[in-house]
Amino acid sequence: MAEHPQKPANLIKWFDPRNKSLGSWAFILNRITGLGLTLYLFLHLIMLGQLARGPEAYDGFIALVKNPIFLVGELLVIAAAFIHGLNGIRIGITSFGIAGGKQKQLFIGLMTVAVIAIVYFAIRMFTH
Amino acid sequence: MRDGFDVTPRSGEGAGLWFLKILTGFLVIIVLIIHLIVNHLIVEGGLLTYADVVRYYQNPIIPIMEIAFLIFVVTHALMGLRSVLLDLHPSNKVLKLINYGLVVLGVGSIAYGTWLILVIVGRG
Amino acid sequence: MTQTWHVTYEIFRKKGDQSTHYDRFEMKVDPDEYVLDGIERIWAFHDRSLVFSHACHHSTCGACGMVVNGVEKLTCITPIRSVTKDGGVIRVQPMRNFPVISDLSVDMTVFYQRMESVGHQPVVSVGFEDSKGKLDSEDDLLRLSDCIECGLCISACPIALTTPAYLGPAVLAGAQQSGDLNPCVLELVDSENGAWRCHSAYECTEVCPSHVDPAWRIMDLRKKLVARRIKKFFGVK
Ligand code: HEM
Ligand code: HEM
Ligand code: SF4
Ligand code: FES
Numbered sequence: 001m002a003e004h005p006q007k008p009a010n011l012i013k014w015f016d017p018r019n020k021s022l023g024s025w026a027f028i029l030n031r032i033t034g035l036g037l038t039l040y041l042f043l044h045l046i047m048l049g050q051l052a053r054g055p056e057a058y059d060g061f062i063a064l065v066k067n068p069i070f071l072v073g074e075l076l077v078i079a080a081a082f083i084h085g086l087n088g089i090r091i092g093i094t095s096f097g098i099a100g101g102k103q104k105q106l107f108i109g110l111m112t113v114a115v116i117a118i119v120y121f122a123i124r125m126f127t128h
Numbered sequence: 129m130r131d132g133f134d135v136t137p138r139s140g141e142g143a144g145l146w147f148l149k150i151l152t153g154f155l156v157i158i159v160l161i162i163h164l165i166v167n168h169l170i171v172e173g174g175l176l177t178y179a180d181v182v183r184y185y186q187n188p189i190i191p192i193m194e195i196a197f198l199i200f201v202v203t204h205a206l207m208g209l210r211s212v213l214l215d216l217h218p219s220n221k222v223l224k225l226i227n228y229g230l231v232v233l234g235v236g237s238i239a240y241g242t243w244l245i246l247v248i249v250g251r252g
Numbered sequence: 253m254t255q256t257w258h259v260t261y262e263i264f265r266k267k268g269d270q271s272t273h274y275d276r277f278e279m280k281v282d283p284d285e286y287v288l289d290g291i292e293r294i295w296a297f298h299d300r301s302l303v304f305s306h307a308c309h310h311s312t313c314g315a316c317g318m319v320v321n322g323v324e325k326l327t328c329i330t331p332i333r334s335v336t337k338d339g340g341v342i343r344v345q346p347m348r349n350f351p352v353i354s355d356l357s358v359d360m361t362v363f364y365q366r367m368e369s370v371g372h373q374p375v376v377s378v379g380f381e382d383s384k385g386k387l388d389s390e391d392d393l394l395r396l397s398d399c400i401e402c403g404l405c406i407s408a409c410p411i412a413l414t415t416p417a418y419l420g421p422a423v424l425a426g427a428q429q430s431g432d433l434n435p436c437v438l439e440l441v442d443s444e445n446g447a448w449r450c451h452s453a454y455e456c457t458e459v460c461p462s463h464v465d466p467a468w469r470i471m472d473l474r475k476k477l478v479a480r481r482i483k484k485f486f487g488v489k
Contacts, residue, residue, distance in 0.1 A: 004349075004350075004351050004416040005348070005349065005350070005351065005352070006217075006349065006412075006413065006414060006415055006416050013410075013413055014215075014410055014413075014414070018322060019321075019322035019323050020453075020455065021454065021455060021458040022454075023452065023453045023454025023455060023457075023458065023467075024410060024453045024454075024455055026452070026453070026454075027410060027451055027452065027453035030451075031212065031451075034205075034208045034212075035208075035209070035212065037205065038205040038206075038208065038209055041201060041202070041205050042237070045237055045240065045241055045244075048241075048244060049240075049244065051178065051181060051244060051247070051248055052244055052247050052248075054178070055177075055178040055179065058177075058178040058181075059177050059178050062175050062176075062177055062178075065175065066175060074168075078164055078168070081160055081164065085153070085156070085157040085160060085161075086157075088150075088153040088154075088157065089153075089154070089157070090452075091150070091451075091452045092150045092153060092154060094452065094471050095146075095150065095452070095471055095474050095475075096471075096474070096475055096478070097471050097472050097474070097475035101465070101468055103452075103454055103467075104454075121164070121168060121169075124168065124169055125168060140443070140444025140445070141444045141445075141448040141449050142442075142443065142444060142448055143442060143448060143477060143478060143481055145448075146448045147478070211451070214444075215411065215414040215415070216414070217414065217415045217417070
């Protein structure tokens with residue numbers, strides 16, 4: 001009998017959006033942002049450890065991250081948080097049988113909110 | 129897997145974990161938005177300095193909120209990570225290791241984060 | 253007026269343990285013919301060793317599902333016009349996430365067994381609940397159920413891609429539709445590889461040729477499973 005084709009090597013295929021519909025884009029985005037935020041969370045906790053080492057250590061670090069390169073990185077984290085969080089709301093409510101037939105409209109609506117929020121944050125962060 | 133029916137009982141995805149994932153997700157988004165606003169929009173200069181953080185933590189609600197946030201976000205992130213790992217279909221043995229690893233990591237980070245918050249509160 | 257288009261079929265080939273490759277066939281077709289018609293002509297006039305499956309030719313048997321230019325299609329009702337242009341290419345592959353028997357034919361045994369074991373009804377009453385709401389009918393007219401067990405949804409699903417143990421959209425939809433969540437069915441669907449495995453990519457609904465809307469049914473099944481657990485928790489029967 002023929003083998004089932006599934007293998008762990010299919011990992012990259014999760015992230016292949018060719019010929020896929022909107023729902024898969026949502027799935028891919030959710031996965032990438034989720035993993036990215038998880039990575040950030042642990043880096044964040046480690047770097048906040050500087051707080052325990054006193055004002056000089058922490059403020060030195062803050063001076064470093066005010067650099068535009070870090071600001072862009074922070075904006076990415078903020079973008080990921082909005083995209084993932086708002087998409088999470090879509091998954092949450094559709095999973096309770098609410099708006100199941102309208103998931104595309106819901107996704108577009110929530111992502112519009114995300115884009116507005118991200119742009120707002122970007123303007124505020126870079127005009128300081 | 130026998131005949132396409134894989135019902136070996138193991139703690140894979142299930143109603144409870146899934147519900148917890150959605151619930152923590154909803155709780156996180158509320159606090160996370162507050163967190164982002166506090167850290168980026170309210171402060172002059174865009175980022176909190178050491179003195180700002182210490183001052184911020186003097187209001188007793190804030191450390192409580194922060195600890196709750198820490199618990200929700202770590203739980204959610206590690207459960208999410210676990211879903212992704214489950215999609216690589218680990219064997220029962222590997223899954224057990226993953227479970228232990230994630231619990232240790234989760235408890236460890238929550239303990240460390242809480243300790244950090246309490247230290248900063250104590251500096252006020 | 254009939255038109256003539258020149259198209260190239262690129263057909264996935266696999267025999268036994270041989271390595272896979274694509275065979276190209278230049279074909280003259282009428283764009284309003286169906287993708288399956290071209291494949292049949294290739295078999296009839298060019299290569300009698302080509303293996304593919306079909307039966308009814310009118311979207312009822314569910315045998316002719318394939319991946320056409322990267323998208324799951326029921327080839328007997330997919331006009332050539334809708335997948336390519338004059339001078340274009342039609343790349344035909346077997347469905348994903350099933351073992352390939354030979355060329356374009358896949359082994360769906362496990363899938364059929366699962367459909368049966370969740371109590372999917374091939375025939376349902378005319379008044380039936382779907383994503384557009386509940387129609388109630390007084391009389392007991394029967395019709396064929398929407399799901400033709402073509403397997404396209406399983407081929408398109410990113411989670412079925414990661415593990416053969418996932419029951420898959422059609423099976424979960426079948427359990428939702430049968431409405432009979434007895435302990436045997438529950439053990440299958442309220443589990444790691446059942447309704448909780450879905451990650452809401454909605455590809456199944458996208459490719460389903462038959463208005464089953466499997467993703468909506470999975471979500472509805474979740475709602476039913478949660479309601480059941482809550483009732484059980486409070487001791488309500
Ligand atoms: C902002 C509020 C958030 C909400 C509403 C939310 C919601 C969700 C939901 C509903 C899922 C389930 C997706 C699925 O299984 O189909 C999910 C997955 C996930 N979340 Fe979140 N989340 C939030 C924040 C976060 C944060 C801050 C992190 C990381 C620190 C995170 C990490 C993850 C990961 C790694 C996954 C797994 C991705 C996957 O299964 O593909 N989430 N989130
Ligand atoms: C890029 C924007 C962010 C900045 C500038 C930032 C900054 C800070 C700062 C200054 C603190 C310490 C005091 C406070 O609460 O203000 C903090 C704590 C915290 N942040 Fe963030 N944060 C950001 C994004 C995030 C995200 C996306 C997450 C979730 C994944 C997160 C999770 C946490 C947690 C859990 C704590 C409490 C840590 C502890 O135990 O002390 N932060 N953050
Ligand atoms: S749910 Fe739709 S796509 Fe899936 S097997 Fe049934 S008819 Fe085919
Ligand atoms: S041949 Fe029967 S559905 Fe296409």
